[in-house]
Amino acid sequence: MIRVGIVGASGLAGGELIRLVTQHPELELTFLGGSSKVGRRPSELHPGLRMDLGLTVESTADTDLSDRCDVVFLATPAPVSAALAGRLADQVPCVIDLSGAFRIRTPELHERWYPQVERTAELVDRFVYGVPELVGDQLAGASLISLPGCYATAITLGLAPLTLGLGLDLKTVLIDGKSGSSGGGLSLRTADLHPLRNGAIAPYAPTGHRHAAEVSDFFERAKPGKIATLSMSAYGVSHVRGLLASSYVLTDDEVDARALQRAYLRFYKDKQFVRVRRNTETLIPVPDPQAVLGSNYCDVTVMHDPEGGRIVVLSALDNMVKGAAGQGIQALNLRFGLAEETGLTAQPVMPA
Amino acid sequence: MIRVGIVGASGLAGGELIRLVTQHPELELTFLGGSSKVGRRPSELHPGLRMDLGLTVESTADTDLSDRCDVVFLATPAPVSAALAGRLADQVPCVIDLSGAFRIRTPELHERWYPQVERTAELVDRFVYGVPELVGDQLAGASLISLPGCYATAITLGLAPLTLGLGLDLKTVLIDGKSGSSGGGLSLRTADLHPLRNGAIAPYAPTGHRHAAEVSDFFERAKPGKIATLSMSAYGVSHVRGLLASSYVLTDDEVDARALQRAYLRFYKDKQFVRVRRNTETLIPVPDPQAVLGSNYCDVTVMHDPEGGRIVVLSALDNMVKGAAGQGIQALNLRFGLAEETGLTAQPVMPA
Amino acid sequence: MIRVGIVGASGLAGGELIRLVTQHPELELTFLGGSSKVGRRPSELHPGLRMDLGLTVESTADTDLSDRCDVVFLATPAPVSAALAGRLADQVPCVIDLSGAFRIRTPELHERWYPQVERTAELVDRFVYGVPELVGDQLAGASLISLPGCYATAITLGLAPLTLGLGLDLKTVLIDGKSGSSGGGLSLRTADLHPLRNGAIAPYAPTGHRHAAEVSDFFERAKPGKIATLSMSAYGVSHVRGLLASSYVLTDDEVDARALQRAYLRFYKDKQFVRVRRNTETLIPVPDPQAVLGSNYCDVTVMHDPEGGRIVVLSALDNMVKGAAGQGIQALNLRFGLAEETGLTAQPVMPA
Amino acid sequence: MIRVGIVGASGLAGGELIRLVTQHPELELTFLGGSSKVGRRPSELHPGLRMDLGLTVESTADTDLSDRCDVVFLATPAPVSAALAGRLADQVPCVIDLSGAFRIRTPELHERWYPQVERTAELVDRFVYGVPELVGDQLAGASLISLPGCYATAITLGLAPLTLGLGLDLKTVLIDGKSGSSGGGLSLRTADLHPLRNGAIAPYAPTGHRHAAEVSDFFERAKPGKIATLSMSAYGVSHVRGLLASSYVLTDDEVDARALQRAYLRFYKDKQFVRVRRNTETLIPVPDPQAVLGSNYCDVTVMHDPEGGRIVVLSALDNMVKGAAGQGIQALNLRFGLAEETGLTAQPVMPA
CATH class of the missing domain: 3.30.360.10 (Dihydrodipicolinate Reductase; domain 2)
Structure with missing residues (x-):
């Protein structure tokens, strides 16, 4: 089983990641990180989720994930992702960022649209960006992945x-x-x-x-x-x-x-x-x-x-699935050599 | 009081016209016409309307409106409007059509978009078309008015x-x-x-x-x-x-x-x-x-x-008001020399 | 014209009152009061309203309405209404409260459901409470009116x-x-x-x-x-x-x-x-x-x-009309001897 | 693999069954039956479903399912279910009816609420009815199952x-x-x-x-x-x-x-x-x-x-899942000795 951590577990994207990770046959959820909701159970934050995960939200700042996770999702605002990505990449084999912090490569363009998000060019270069369908085999073994916006x-x-x-x-x-x-x-x-x-x-x-x-x-x-x-x-x-x-x-x-x-x-x-x-x-x-x-x-x-x-x-x-958490799982599958659709075979719920 | 008839009284635009005409201080509703709902009271067809109007839907085909209406609205499908407009214009001083039958002047363009709607060039020429704000004083005294689509x-x-x-x-x-x-x-x-x-x-x-x-x-x-x-x-x-x-x-x-x-x-x-x-x-x-x-x-x-x-x-x-019935009342006001806003002073109902 | 003030002009009920007062043929809006939005124009607070009223929100605390209003609506939270009603009743002939501050007469029941709302028994006794349809002629000439909840x-x-x-x-x-x-x-x-x-x-x-x-x-x-x-x-x-x-x-x-x-x-x-x-x-x-x-x-x-x-x-x-602002206008009409339906003849907007 | 047929494949419940059956690891969809949409592919009838199932809707009346299905769902109106259930029970080991045809046992009560649905007492007696949580082990091996209404x-x-x-x-x-x-x-x-x-x-x-x-x-x-x-x-x-x-x-x-x-x-x-x-x-x-x-x-x-x-x-x-198709799968699992949750582990999609 691949051990998964989610930072930003209390937001909508975080909740969607919990939903998809716990349905995935090859993944094990081992860490929920956040800043404001420390100590809360997932079911308190996500009304639909009520399975007992044995996890509560922990402070990301205080935690070393080296021994706990093989991959960490950042479902955090761009400035938080920018601050965390480098440090976490030193702890775990793969970090997947759902925010906009590392999406735009061209520095001037980044600065125009994310003026508050500082990052080093060296870190940006280490990221693979893109829709999985279009980036070929770049995701295999990647250590830093930036997912496109919805x-x-x-x-x-x-x-x-x-x-x-x-x-x-x-x-x-x-x-x-x-x-x-x-x-x-x-x-x-x-x-x-x-x-x-x-x-x-x-x-x-x-x-x-x-x-x-x-x-x-x-x-x-x-x-x-x-x-x-x-x-x-x-x-x-x-x-x-x-x-x-x-x-x-x-x-x-x-x-x-x-x-x-x-x-x-x-x-x-x-x-x-x-x-x-x-x-x-x-x-x-x-x-x-x-x-x-x-x-x-x-x-x-x-x-x-x-x-x-x-x-x-x-x-x-679906902006929460293919536009966020689902695409994250898809990237994870490709990164870790699983079949691309593992855990993502749910058909559309319609009408709803 | 200006006497108003509405043909197509059972549809949504017809209902909206009833709503606006009955709230208008200078208008009196004197005729409701239709084909399929003959004999029905407005409240049976329009759940919000339950005032007693003393009117039921009558067959338009069998009725001469010469002595009953000063103006008739056609809230009918384009083919029906095309068939009725000329005849009604002989009976009443003003006919206002909400359909697409007479909107497009250029014959080829009309035929492309309304292939099933036949009309004579002579009748088309008698129509004033347009948003009231843009047609200046053409509406004053007009006998045939074609309202723009929403x-x-x-x-x-x-x-x-x-x-x-x-x-x-x-x-x-x-x-x-x-x-x-x-x-x-x-x-x-x-x-x-x-x-x-x-x-x-x-x-x-x-x-x-x-x-x-x-x-x-x-x-x-x-x-x-x-x-x-x-x-x-x-x-x-x-x-x-x-x-x-x-x-x-x-x-x-x-x-x-x-x-x-x-x-x-x-x-x-x-x-x-x-x-x-x-x-x-x-x-x-x-x-x-x-x-x-x-x-x-x-x-x-x-x-x-x-x-x-x-x-x-x-x-x-609002496609039912400025895009249909309300614009029809606005055109009527200008046609009959009333202040443009008469009966149309309702402010937006928001939030709804 | 009856001069009307509205305290709590920035909330939903306040906006609905503005909408109905400005459509009413016998009312003139002369005061908008509030605490947090002082200086704002109604159109900034109520997206549908964009007529120029020549009014901005004023601080209620600092204002004497004796010469400005014949009637004041309180569209304020119950504690605010409880604090303001007596003072305003000394300034203007009629105060109409939309909150729950004075609805329940029985003291124990009031204390159970509105523990935070203090009021004197003497003031409670001066209020007429009730749905206009059920309180007979009590509203005529009333100086304090408490409107029922929606x-x-x-x-x-x-x-x-x-x-x-x-x-x-x-x-x-x-x-x-x-x-x-x-x-x-x-x-x-x-x-x-x-x-x-x-x-x-x-x-x-x-x-x-x-x-x-x-x-x-x-x-x-x-x-x-x-x-x-x-x-x-x-x-x-x-x-x-x-x-x-x-x-x-x-x-x-x-x-x-x-x-x-x-x-x-x-x-x-x-x-x-x-x-x-x-x-x-x-x-x-x-x-x-x-x-x-x-x-x-x-x-x-x-x-x-x-x-x-x-x-x-x-x-x-409609909780905003018959359940709040509209019922307030209805009560005002009866209080001031107008026909009960004045300004309230709008038919339902349906479908919406 | 258990071979599954669905009669009434073009309705909402039919579509939901297709969705759940195709996600279920132990089920194989082998028959889609109907009356009005014969020849249509599922994706034409259910906009969300676009996998190639290699199946089109067939006429149920003309088809013998003896060699094609181990279980058949009836997602049909009650009169249709009443007419089909007995015949299909002779062809396949298990029939699961989602309609109201066999829910009410007491004859007078059935006749009052389903006056148009005729059935024999003998057939009714063969049905297991009930929410799986409450009927104990009655479902194991049942040949006729009537699912409760939503x-x-x-x-x-x-x-x-x-x-x-x-x-x-x-x-x-x-x-x-x-x-x-x-x-x-x-x-x-x-x-x-x-x-x-x-x-x-x-x-x-x-x-x-x-x-x-x-x-x-x-x-x-x-x-x-x-x-x-x-x-x-x-x-x-x-x-x-x-x-x-x-x-x-x-x-x-x-x-x-x-x-x-x-x-x-x-x-x-x-x-x-x-x-x-x-x-x-x-x-x-x-x-x-x-x-x-x-x-x-x-x-x-x-x-x-x-x-x-x-x-x-x-x-x-969810009336389409626990209230219909999902409960049908749950009953099927218990009927065929699978773990009750097989194919039903999807967590709620929320917010949606």
């Missing part, structure tokens, strides 16, 4: 067949993101109270989102110059879990609907967690995040719109 | 200050629309049942929407050539009433955030139902349709995004 | 025809209350964040609710001994506005369905805000709070269940 | 410690049930369309529910005379999956809070799917169906309310 995962998986697969030159990528309230965690903000958030279409990031910067940074390093401009607007809508990223793409390259569909199917042929779907193939229009709820799937649909000659790419995922 | 209203009000006000040349307009389930009415479709619609982000029109065609047609006639390409994707999200239209605009003209804001304020200075707002001016990000619920307001926000040099225009309205 | 209003209107009308002896009254999240206001509590509150059926008061004490106290004074035991359980469900109170009643008196229905119709014959409805009279089962949303109606249905010989009474209202 | 499961598990455990005499049991929209399936009914169902508190069965008859019938046979009267009212609230049953119990027997809590813990000591919880033990009040979503748990809380001397029992479950 939107970044959806957008990157949506655009990769165009840029990395077909090699198109994208003049303009306009992204419209729609997500549920779980993306905001459990911080106390008036605008996130149920009376103000229910029924909302909240333009909370209408002209900029750091996940867009993360996507640009990734593609620029993976295949420089293929995306000329990329911008994003993000909205909170009236549900809890799941997001849909709509990417509207303008290109001067020749494309047609059939070639696009074929290219997507080919690109994701062996990737079991990416499902290339047609918009009208089932009872409801897809992709729709409700059709991936609770699962590690990312559903992707590509279309060509003669109106304005644009490509429309839609990608949906 | 999305078309939001988009047109959002773009008019750019095209009609500043006279910008818009190279690309990409519209992302998000709406609640009331837009689909009460037709029985599996995908609209609560278990499949709740929690959804449903890409129901990912590459084309006839309201976009309506907007293009309007602007092309109002000021030809200002919009090079306009495309739209539309999504159903998990609430009932209200929509948000996001217009992402690319232009080679010089613009900056401050000039845009000033232009919008100036353009709508005397328009009481359009509220130009800043994204962060209140407790929640705006515009958000929950902040206009039940009212005739359209909230508009304009921003300039240095990322990609785009203009972002957001417009929110 | 649940208390629904339950009292639901039970009154049995106790005050038919004079039945009720052995057991078991109340099950279901309400939306707006009842909890905008205080920052983790359990009220959207991710934890959406989709919930939250048993937040499973064995006791102070509104039940309020109801017992009212009926015991109105007609002693008619209710032997009354208990309540309350649940938060997944919407924002509106509540349904289910009262399950056991009695040894003879009753049948038809007599009950007749008694309810007779009891509320002249009460325009109480609508006695049959469960299956319209498209959806009623009463349902969505069918009164935004209006001052309370919908009531009574049934006799042969199973266990119980009476089932269901009452639904 | 509400019946929750209520029976909630009351069993009082009647079967403590042996109390319950004078009055009043049940108030609150459930999401998935309980109604995907039949096309206007009242179940999203615009009318969202935000609702719908009293759809205010004075009677056949699950209450089922519960009475079960307890009367298990321990005659312990419940004098039992009645139920049921409400649809604004979410999709999960229900809460509140049982308000009056008894003349002596009870206190501590003894009740102990009795419940003792009664369910070895039952891994029943979690006895305290109302305030975690972040949100429990039991709440959102804390069991997607899992096979039933959460139960018992309280004593001095107000009126009543016992309050709350039980929450």
Whole structure:
């Protein structure tokens, strides 16, 4: 059994990690770390979880995990991850960070979107970043892994067949993101109270989102110059879990609907967690995040719109699973040589 | 008192018209027409309405309204409106159509988006089309009025200050629309049942929407050539009433955030139902349709995004009020010389 | 015009009062009071409200309202209302309190449910308490009015025809209350964040609710001994506005369905805000709070269940309108000799 | 591997069975039956499911399952189950019926609540009925199993410690049930369309529910005379999956809070799917169906309310899992000698 620690165990991502780790046949949960909820049992913090784990939240600062964990997840705010990652990497074979602290490589871009998060270039270089489907065998044996943001995962998986697969030159990528309230965690903000958030279409990031910067940074390093401009607007809508990223793409390259569909199917042929779907193939229009709820799937649909000659790419995922904890388990599986889907075979819970 | 008839009284728009007409100090409801629910009282069809109106649904086909109505609303499907409008216009001084039958003027465009709706060019020419804020004094005395679609209203009000006000040349307009389930009415479709619609982000029109065609047609006639390409994707999200239209605009003209804001304020200075707002001016990000619920307001926000040099225009309205019945009352007021806001002074019911 | 002040203008009830006062033809808003949001404009605190009122929140403590208001609403927590009511009653002709500070008359009962709220017996005696429909002409000219709680209003209107009308002896009254999240206001509590509150059926008061004490106290004074035991359980469900109170009643008196229905119709014959409805009279089962949303109606249905010989009474209202601000306006109208429905004629906004 | 067939594969319960069977390590799905959707792949009918099962819906009427299945689930309407059960029991070793066709044993009671469902007494006698936790070893080797209704499961598990455990005499049991929209399936009914169902508190069965008859019938046979009267009212609230049953119990027997809590813990000591919880033990009040979503748990809380001397029992479950398909798998496991939790170890997906 691989021994797993979770720092940030009291937050939503921490709870999701506990859920997935305890369902995983090869993992054993051996440490729960935090700062504010020391001494609390998981069931006090996560209403759905009530198994007896024999663990309570411990202070991460005071604990040496050398003998207790083979891998540690950081489900912590970016500044906390930045402060902890190096130290923990000296104690355990693998650290997997869910925060934004180490996602953007380009220093100026990082400083613009995470001005409060300091890190050394040397540490950044040691991190493997990326959606598991796109980073090949880099995860095998990695000691530091930075997981993409939830939107970044959806957008990157949506655009990769165009840029990395077909090699198109994208003049303009306009992204419209729609997500549920779980993306905001459990911080106390008036605008996130149920009376103000229910029924909302909240333009909370209408002209900029750091996940867009993360996507640009990734593609620029993976295949420089293929995306000329990329911008994003993000909205909170009236549900809890799941997001849909709509990417509207303008290109001067020749494309047609059939070639696009074929290219997507080919690109994701062996990737079991990416499902290339047609918009009208089932009872409801897809992709729709409700059709991936609770699962590690990312559903992707590509279309060509003669109106304005644009490509429309839609990608949906569960921000808590494929957008966070599930992708973390997927990376862990690849890191430790397990089958990629181990512990992640749950089908979507739908309707819910 | 102006005597009002409503055809299509059993649908959602019909119910909303009954609600607004009975609250209006200068209107008297004298006729409810329909085909399938003949003999039913309004309270049987509209659970919230239980005042005794002394009216039941009558068959429109068999009825001459010459002596009973000064104005008739058609809250009917486009083919029904197309069939009824001419005949009713011979009976009553004013017919106001809420359907898409007469919205698009250009014949080819109409045929593409409403292939099943036949109409004569002569009848089309007699209609005044448009958002009341933008058609000046054309409504005064009009005998046939075609109201814009809910999305078309939001988009047109959002773009008019750019095209009609500043006279910008818009190279690309990409519209992302998000709406609640009331837009689909009460037709029985599996995908609209609560278990499949709740929690959804449903890409129901990912590459084309006839309201976009309506907007293009309007602007092309109002000021030809200002919009090079306009495309739209539309999504159903998990609430009932209200929509948000996001217009992402690319232009080679010089613009900056401050000039845009000033232009919008100036353009709508005397328009009481359009509220130009800043994204962060209140407790929640705006515009958000929950902040206009039940009212005739359209909230508009304009921003300039240095990322990609785009203009972002957001417009929110209640699709049942400013997007349908309320705008119908507003047009009626202007048609009959009443103050524009008569019967429409209800403030938003929020939170709801 | 009657000049109105609102203390507690930044909360949900305060916002609802602003909405209703500004729509009322005989009222003029002249004062907004508060403690924490001094200097803020209403539109900053209430996203839907954006009319220019020329008012900002002022410190209530520092202000003498003698020359500024004819009536003051207290939309404040009970301890604040208890502290302010007497002083304000010396300054203005009428004070209307929306809190629980003065609702329960019996001292021991008050102390049990509001241990932190001190008040003098002399001040309590000056208050008129009750649902306007049930207190006859006591409101005319009253200087101090205590409005019932939202649940208390629904339950009292639901039970009154049995106790005050038919004079039945009720052995057991078991109340099950279901309400939306707006009842909890905008205080920052983790359990009220959207991710934890959406989709919930939250048993937040499973064995006791102070509104039940309020109801017992009212009926015991109105007609002693008619209710032997009354208990309540309350649940938060997944919407924002509106509540349904289910009262399950056991009695040894003879009753049948038809007599009950007749008694309810007779009891509320002249009460325009109480609508006695049959469960299956319209498209959806009623009463349902969505069918009164935004209006001052309370919908009531009574049934006799042969199973266990119980009476089932269901009452639904909008907790922000008939359960708070709207009922406040209704009381004001009666206090100042206006028609009871002035400013309250809005029909339900449905669907929403 | 145990070979499993599902009749009624196109409905919500059918889809949930497919989800659970394909995740189960000892089961193999070998047959999908139906009447109306013959030839369709599961992914066309269940938007979340997109694995290639190599199966399409076949006509049940034309098919002999003798060589294809070891067990068949009937996720069909009661009349269909009544017609099929006997015939299928001749073909396969075990038939598990999710409908109400064989739940109520007492003939008069069955005829009252299922007047359209004919069945022979001989067939009824061959069925094992009941919540697995309460029927001991009757399931081992059973050839016909009738699963309790979703509400019946929750209520029976909630009351069993009082009647079967403590042996109390319950004078009055009043049940108030609150459930999401998935309980109604995907039949096309206007009242179940999203615009009318969202935000609702719908009293759809205010004075009677056949699950209450089922519960009475079960307890009367298990321990005659312990419940004098039992009645139920049921409400649809604004979410999709999960229900809460509140049982308000009056008894003349002596009870206190501590003894009740102990009795419940003792009664369910070895039952891994029943979690006895305290109302305030975690972040949100429990039991709440959102804390069991997607899992096979039933959460139960018992309280004593001095107000009126009543016992309050709350039980929450996911109506699609513990209330239907999951309980079916649980029964199958016990029938075939597998560990009870096989394939059912998924923890709740929360928040969702």
